[in-house]
Amino acid sequence: MSQILWGAYAQRNTDDHPPAYAPGYKTSVLRSPKNALIAIGETVSEVTAPHFSADQFGPKDNDLILNCAKEGLPVGERVIVHGYVRDQFGRPVKNALLEVWQANASGRYRHPNDQYVGSLDPNFGGCGRMMTDENGFYIFRTIKPGPYPWRNRINEWRPAHIHFSLIADGWAQRLISQFYFEGDTLIDSCPILKTIPSEEQRRALIALEDKSNFIEADSRCYRFDITLRGRRATYFENELH
Amino acid sequence: MKGWNFEELHETPSQTGGPYVHIGLLPKQAGIDVFENNFNNDLVKNNPQGQRIRLEGQVFDGIGVPLRDVLVEIWQADANGIYPSQADFQDKVADVNFHGWGRTGADFKTGIWHFDTIKPGTVPGRKASTQAPHINLIIFARGINTGLNTRVYFEDESKANANDPVLNSIEWEPRRQTLIAKREERDGEVIYRFDIYIQGDKETVFLDI
Numbered sequence: 251m252s253q254i255l256w257g258a259y260a261q262r263n264t265d266d267h268p269p270a271y272a273p274g275y276k277t278s279v280l281r282s283p284k285n286a287l288i289a290i291g292e293t294v295s296e297v298t299a300p301h302f303s304a305d306q307f308g309p310k311d312n313d314l315i316l317n318c319a320k321e322g323l324p325v326g327e328r329v330i331v332h333g334y335v336r337d338q339f340g341r342p343v344k345n346a347l348l349e350v351w352q353a354n355a356s357g358r359y360r361h362p363n364d365q366y367v368g369s370l371d372p373n374f375g376g377c378g379r380m381m382t383d384e385n386g387f388y389i390f391r392t393i394k395p396g397p398y399p400w401r402n403r404i405n406e407w408r409p410a411h412i413h414f415s416l417i418a419d420g421w422a423q424r425l426i427s428q429f430y431f432e433g434d435t436l437i438d439s440c441p442i443l444k445t446i447p448s449e450e451q452r453r454a455l456i457a458l459e460d461k462s463n464f465i466e467a468d469s470r471c472y473r474f475d476i477t478l479r480g481r482r483a484t485y486f487e488n489e490l491h
Numbered sequence: 492m493k494g495w496n497f498e499e500l501h502e503t504p505s506q507t508g509g510p511y512v513h514i515g516l517l518p519k520q521a522g523i524d525v526f527e528n529n530f531n532n533d534l535v536k537n538n539p540q541g542q543r544i545r546l547e548g549q550v551f552d553g554i555g556v557p558l559r560d561v562l563v564e565i566w567q568a569d570a571n572g573i574y575p576s577q578a579d580f581q582d583k584v585a586d587v588n589f590h591g592w593g594r595t596g597a598d599f600k601t602g603i604w605h606f607d608t609i610k611p612g613t614v615p616g617r618k619a620s621t622q623a624p625h626i627n628l629i630i631f632a633r634g635i636n637t638g639l640n641t642r643v644y645f646e647d648e649s650k651a652n653a654n655d656p657v658l659n660s661i662e663w664e665p666r667r668q669t670l671i672a673k674r675e676e677r678d679g680e681v682i683y684r685f686d687i688y689i690q691g692d693k694e695t696v697f698l699d700i
Binding site: 256261262263264266267268269270272275277278279280281282283284285287288289290291292293294295296297298299300301306307308311317318336337338339340349350351352359360361362363364375376377378379413414415417419420421422424425426427428442443445446450451452454455476477478479489490491 | 503513516552568578579591617625627633635636639642657666695697700
């Protein structure tokens, strides 16, 4: 057994994810398939994924405090977010592309379709990207986003959150989600977070205050780990081939 | 019973990409000039081998209105059917000028999206079978809680399509047609039209991969 021969990714546990049709989140009603998804045996198409290299990225791509600053610093709470990306079997996910986007400190997005009265910040863009390292570690710096109102029910408010996207080793691992901040009381009333069926899984999207990693007179820190699907090894027949 | 179960880590749960998904994944479409190298929908910029094609379409909701905030990504093999990925196990070298992946957003007004790419070669299936040429496609948007995976096949590959193991695993034969893009020529350019119907009578087949 000198070289490991990798089989398929373990099946996605659909009970760990939101259903497509979730009427409390109204937009999902007309944007969810009526038919059940059709499960397929994985092939080379599903276990491969594109490769990105760190030299494609600029030095401030993971620094949302500075990457759109023009005449000064953006307004708001300075925070560092860091953590590890692993697969479900606990292995580090190396050289994965992690992309993030968010509102500014007012809860206002820099997007043509956002008309919220909360003010735009001329020195804040709200997007960043990075690669995980050999240990699956990532780190970025930002302004903590504000909560914002949206029209689901008329007085709906999102908790403060940062959107994130991962492209890793296999197309089957492709994931977009959002993480929240420990202690935000809006977490308990959010219909988007409530689409996730279990309490444990909802909790898996809450970044934790990492006090010993605060930087004095500068920034606070949150810790957030991400788990992707993992591949089984094959020791008998390999049907992928 | 909990204590009796073997526990491993659970996959991080999915959440919708939301209406402002472009800020992070296509900042230029949101009007943000932040990165020097931006990802886009041009897979032929480095002049790879193979036949140039344009893949285009719209994504429709349950009452037939196009989604104008949808984000689309594709992942495909090169002209010889090799994926430019370390995980490709075919012992053949992929086209070094082909990245295999692209990303685009639907037009904010019309909902039309497109990619400039090449037609992929056939790739191996399970147990030494052969798959018809196809492009793997995923959509993310407001209202979609987990990215929806599908595949694009080509109408002028009917023989290969008839033997494709994934198409043949769809037991409702009429539904197989929802995965086949229509070929047309426009000013000498080959266009494959692939409309996606999320819900309703013409509903596209979505895959749990």
